[in-house]
Amino acid sequence: MTTNLKGMLTHIEPPKPNPQAGRRWAFVIEPDRCIDCEACMVACSVENQVPVGHHRNWIAHREKGKFPYLSLHFEPENCHHCSNPPCEMVCPTGATFRREDGLVLINYDDCIGCRYCMMACPYDARYFDEDRGVVDKCTFCVHRLDAGQPPACVETCIGGARHFGDINDPESEVAKLLARHEVYVRYAEAGTGPAIFYIMD
Amino acid sequence: MSSTPHPEISAQSSPDSAWPYITRRRFLGVMGGAATALIFSQKPDIPLLTSEMAPAYEGHRPPTQYEVVHTLCEQCVWRCGVRAKVKDGRVFKLDGNPHHPHAKGKLCPRGQAGIATLYDPDRLQYPLIRAGERGGGKWKRVSWEDALDYVASRMLEIKEKYGPEAMIFSTTHNLIQTQFENLLKAYGSPNYGTQRSLCFNAMILSNLMTYGLEEPGRDYSSAQYIILTGRNLMEAISNSETQDLVAAIARGAKVVMLDPRFTKTAAKASEWLPIKPGTDLAFHLALIHEIIENEMYDEEFVQNYTVGFDELKSAVSGYTPEWAASKCEIPADAIRRIAREFALAAPHAFAHPNWRTSNFLNSFQTERAIAILNALVGNWNQPGGLVGGGGGEGEGLGTIPQPPYPRVSALRLDGVPWKYPLVPFKLGVFQELRDNILRGDPYQAKGWFIYRQNPLNSLPERRKTIEAFSKLEFIVTIDISMNDTAWFSDVVLPEATYLERYDPLAVVGDSVFIRQPVVAPMYESKPGLWIFKELGERLGLGDYFQYQDEEDYLRKQLEPLGVTLEELKELGHFPMPRGESAAGEEETPALSWNTPSGKVELASEVLRNSEFPPTPIWEEPPAAPADQFYLLTGKVAQHTQFATQNNWLLHERVPDNPLWIHPDPARDRGIESGDEVWVESPGGRVKTVALVTERIRPDCVYMTPGFGKVSKGMSLAYRAGVSDSDLHLSFIDEISGSQALSQTTVTVTKA
Numbered sequence: 034m035t036t037n038l039k040g041m042l043t044h045i046e047p048p049k050p051n052p053q054a055g056r057r058w059a060f061v062i063e064p065d066r067c068i069d070c071e072a073c074m075v076a077c078s079v080e081n082q083v084p085v086g087h088h089r090n091w092i093a094h095r096e097k098g099k100f101p102y103l104s105l106h107f108e109p110e111n112c113h114h115c116s117n118p119p120c121e122m123v124c125p126t127g128a129t130f131r132r133e134d135g136l137v138l139i140n141y142d143d144c145i146g147c148r149y150c151m152m153a154c155p156y157d158a159r160y161f162d163e164d165r166g167v168v169d170k171c172t173f174c175v176h177r178l179d180a181g182q183p184p185a186c187v188e189t190c191i192g193g194a195r196h197f198g199d200i201n202d203p204e205s206e207v208a209k210l211l212a213r214h215e216v217y218v219r220y221a222e223a224g225t226g227p228a229i230f231y232i233m234d
Numbered sequence: 235m236s237s238t239p240h241p242e243i244s245a246q247s248s249p250d251s252a253w254p255y256i257t258r259r260r261f262l263g264v265m266g267g268a269a270t271a272l273i274f275s276q277k278p279d280i281p282l283l284t285s286e287m288a289p290a291y292e293g294h295r296p297p298t299q300y301e302v303v304h305t306l307c308e309q310c311v312w313r314c315g316v317r318a319k320v321k322d323g324r325v326f327k328l329d330g331n332p333h334h335p336h337a338k339g340k341l342c343p344r345g346q347a348g349i350a351t352l353y354d355p356d357r358l359q360y361p362l363i364r365a366g367e368r369g370g371g372k373w374k375r376v377s378w379e380d381a382l383d384y385v386a387s388r389m390l391e392i393k394e395k396y397g398p399e400a401m402i403f404s405t406t407h408n409l410i411q412t413q414f415e416n417l418l419k420a421y422g423s424p425n426y427g428t429q430r431s432l433c434f435n436a437m438i439l440s441n442l443m444t445y446g447l448e449e450p451g452r453d454y455s456s457a458q459y460i461i462l463t464g465r466n467l468m469e470a471i472s473n474s475e476t477q478d479l480v481a482a483i484a485r486g487a488k489v490v491m492l493d494p495r496f497t498k499t500a501a502k503a504s505e506w507l508p509i510k511p512g513t514d515l516a517f518h519l520a521l522i523h524e525i526i527e528n529e530m531y532d533e534e535f536v537q538n539y540t541v542g543f544d545e546l547k548s549a550v551s552g553y554t555p556e557w558a559a560s561k562c563e564i565p566a567d568a569i570r571r572i573a574r575e576f577a578l579a580a581p582h583a584f585a586h587p588n589w590r591t592s593n594f595l596n597s598f599q600t601e602r603a604i605a606i607l608n609a610l611v612g613n614w615n616q617p618g619g620l621v622g623g624g625g626g627e628g629e630g631l632g633t634i635p636q637p638p639y640p641r642v643s644a645l646r647l648d649g650v651p652w653k654y655p656l657v658p659f660k661l662g663v664f665q666e667l668r669d670n671i672l673r674g675d676p677y678q679a680k681g682w683f684i685y686r687q688n689p690l691n692s693l694p695e696r697r698k699t700i701e702a703f704s705k706l707e708f709i710v711t712i713d714i715s716m717n718d719t720a721w722f723s724d725v726v727l728p729e730a731t732y733l734e735r736y737d738p739l740a741v742v743g744d745s746v747f748i749r750q751p752v753v754a755p756m757y758e759s760k761p762g763l764w765i766f767k768e769l770g771e772r773l774g775l776g777d778y779f780q781y782q783d784e785e786d787y788l789r790k791q792l793e794p795l796g797v798t799l800e801e802l803k804e805l806g807h808f809p810m811p812r813g814e815s816a817a818g819e820e821e822t823p824a825l826s827w828n829t830p831s832g833k834v835e836l837a838s839e840v841l842r843n844s845e846f847p848p849t850p851i852w853e854e855p856p857a858a859p860a861d862q863f864y865l866l867t868g869k870v871a872q873h874t875q876f877a878t879q880n881n882w883l884l885h886e887r888v889p890d891n892p893l894w895i896h897p898d899p900a901r902d903r904g905i906e907s908g909d910e911v912w913v914e915s916p917g918g919r920v921k922t923v924a925l926v927t928e929r930i931r932p933d934c935v936y937m938t939p940g941f942g943k944v945s946k947g948m949s950l951a952y953r954a955g956v957s958d959s960d961l962h963l964s965f966i967d968e969i970s971g972s973q974a975l976s977q978t979t980v981t982v983t984k985a
Contacts, residue, residue: 034366038405044387063484065483065484065502066480068468068469068480068498068502068871069468069871070342070343070468070469070476070871070872071343071871071872071887072340072341072342072343072345072346072473072871074343075343075346075347075883075884075887076341076346078886079326079327079328079347079349079883080296080327082296084885085882085886086817093979096928096929097346098926098928100496100508100929100930100931101506101508101897102497102934102974103496103499103501103506103928105496105498105501105928105929106501108500112900174298176295176298176419180298187326188339188340189328189329189330189340189341189342189346189477190340190481191340191342191471191477191478192476192483192485193475193477193480197531
């Protein structure tokens with residue numbers, strides 16, 4: 034699968050853990066470990082019963098060079114659960130809301146299917162569920178988090194590229210990764226405050 | 235992100251409207267003017283909601299109360315441990331079992347998609363007997379009683395009229411293979427076909443000749459240098475091994491990848507060498523030459539544990555890096571450097587024995603060179619090197635009593651050993667078997683019993699395989715879906731999927747693992763253990779199937795272990811008694827080998843006695859004629875061979891197989907990505923779609939195998955993509971019986 038890259042890659046100062054601030058769920062991704070097998074995509078489709086033809090996560094390709102000098106990088110992606118989410122701002126009914134722990138979720142009873150959020154999202158993370166008449170997207174597997182389990186895509190990642198946890202907990206794997214590595218995010222300039230951090234090569 | 239609807243799927247109905255057959259359509263209110271206006275107004279700064287204040291998440295929520303059943307995956311042959319989540323008799327998610335050494339808590343895309351195999355609306359539901367002409371798609375539904383009676387009567391008729399050798403049996407690697415072999419041996423046929431000669435004959439025979447074992451293991455945990463010769467582990471996923479390779483790369487191990495294609499493994503490797511097809515042998519011979527010439531080999535290991543060094547040394551004396559460079563198009567300096575790096579990193583280094591190495595007629599020599607390269611650097615049982623193979627999957631388990639098998643005097647139709655003296659019986663030469671059905675030589679086969687295999691897709695030259703079918707009076711296929719082979723059969727029997735049945739137990743590492751029904755078999759599907767017993771009894775071979783049912787079979791296997799079936803079902807796995815397990819053997823470093831000399835054979839007397847070269851020798855692969863391309867094949871991570879193309883979750887990921895072609899030859903032919911092209915070999919021609927990409931050598935084209943189904947019983951896979959079996963020619967290596975799958979050349983023209 035080839036997906037167009039959404040947004041520029043911007044090197045940022047990794048966020049420091051803030052234990053006082055409460056939980057902030059986030060992904061830290063090691064693109065070097067992604068093998069583009071798409072187990073994450075299938076796991077998500079099954080876990081969340083995503084309608085055929087749609088998906089909540091994907092893998093962007095970055096291919097460079099000419100034969101035989103080639104490079105090919107894979108960047109797993111899903112909803113960035115931004116701290117300043119444009120989708121929430123444009124939602125006319127307040128159906129899209131942001132939870133205290135950083136999750137950006139949708140109240141489907143309030144969603145009228147206007148799809149403004151789909152246009153607002155710079156990451157193209159949302160899709161329109163024709164059968165239910167609502168917009169949907171990655172929830173960081175909120176139901177699994179509530180049951181103390183990692184998102185399905187993280188659990189099955191063959192390459193171990195997807196890491197997940199609370200970046201405000203200094204003891205978490207993700208906080209430790211952020212402390213050790215340089216990272217970049219997508220569309221930092223848009224001020225969305227994404228919660229997916231990519232480790233530099 | 236694609237939003238293409240899949241009418242094939244959404245149009246399907248399911249009894250309980252379960253996913254993905256969602257039919258509920260939410261009633262939409264009319265969007266009022268007030269709501270629209272809001273969008274354009276500045277939104278007030280709303281404080282964050284706490285978990286308590288936030289509206290409940292009303293999206294799809296899987297059940298929180300459910301049953302977990304431990305079983306084993308069968309979406310490929312790696313057999314990962316699975317934890318199946320079940321609610322109200324329905325599987326809703328499969329997770330990797332953290333206790334299983336092949337899964338380590340993870341499943342690959344195929345494993346994750348297992349529920350779409352179980353709930354595939356195209357599954358075979360009941361026994362069918364052909365009602366019209368072969369391949370015509372007309373079937374009569376019959377009861378199991380009638381179907382088994384009919385199959386047994388036809389098999390007995392063939393045995394009586396032509397002898398048991400007129401009946402061919404074939405299957406692919408699976409847990410119940412022992413019982414399948416039991417059936418064919420009890421019936422008395424010598425004719426047994428497996429996928430092995432299309433896959434790894436060259437690798438296995440070369441290791442048998444060198445080390446006296448089939449396939450050495452690899453220690454990734456401390457490997458510093460790994461040479462992969464076409465082993466595309468990132469796409470041809472062997473779950474745990476793929477995980478190990480990624481971890482080794484992340485740790486800093488250097489990986490050198492030889493492949494004419496820039497695969498995803500090449501993308502992850504430290505160094506990609508776009509080697510000319512068929513010349514990997516030259517590269518490895520030069521490595522051997524360099525390591526010997528510069529005395530970089532492990533002298534102590536070579537002296538104490540190998541035979542034939544001097545003969546090897548003189549045999550490779552001409553294989554200089556400059557010579558190799560002229561053959562394989564990799565610069566001599568790079569070969570020299572890699573030889574040095576590899577030898578310096580040894581013993582924490584290995585050249586991977588690879589897997590499907592049936593690429594060219596010289597692949598046996600390539601594999602021998604790789605086995606010898608490892609021996610020279612003394613990486614045997616060293617951290618980061620090669621490790622001895624484990625025991626068999628049934629080792630240490632209880633057995634079921636049975637009488638001795640009848641003596642077989644007929645020749646094997648696959649030419650083992652009368653034409654292929656060194657090919658082990660269990661490997662066979664499947665292409666030769668097919669060709670001899672067609673020729674009726676040395677005798678005419680009359681029937682074919684096919685279990686969980688798809689020779690119509692897997693064997694080269696599909697046209698020939700269909701012709702071979704026409705020589706037969708009777709063909710029966712047991713499968714879970716109406717694949718191409720079933721489509722051309724006379725009787726089709728529906729097997730229960732891996733999530734619905736018991737299979738014989740599997741020993742992996744130091745534990746025994748169970749495959750058990752996660753849900754009851756759907757429709758009228760039945761487990762193989764039941765089918766073989768019922769059929770055996772009807773064939774008068776009941777004494778060979780002395781078990782009451784599947785559970786009784788497993789109880790007999792468990793007898794020596796001190797664990798009940800009920801306990802094992804609950805736990806999913808159980809430690810094997812020490813000393814009897816495969817792992818117990820691995821712990822003792824083997825310093826003697828199961829070869830005639832008891833040592834690692836750099837020069838092999840067995841090969842010499844069979845009038846084959848005792849040391850690896852250069853064999854020039856045929857050059858592609860002008861304006862033709864080598865036709866490469868190779869897996870994608872999302873499909874298994876010929877089996878998963880109709881799985882709706884995997885079809886969604888990879889629906890077809892466009893032809894990879896380099897931009898230069900594409901430009902010469904006026905071909906752009908998405909254009910229709912004709913691909914033609916002397917074996918046939920297909921019309922497919924081009925994918926113009928830098929990721930392949932200009933003298934090669936590539937297509938993924940397994941597509942281009944002709945069976946209308948697979949609604950998603952039918953005519954999706956094209957089949958490489960329509961193009962591949964049959965080339966058989968006389969030493970190993972391997973099919974040379976990359977030796978076919980093709981022309982490509984714009985359609």
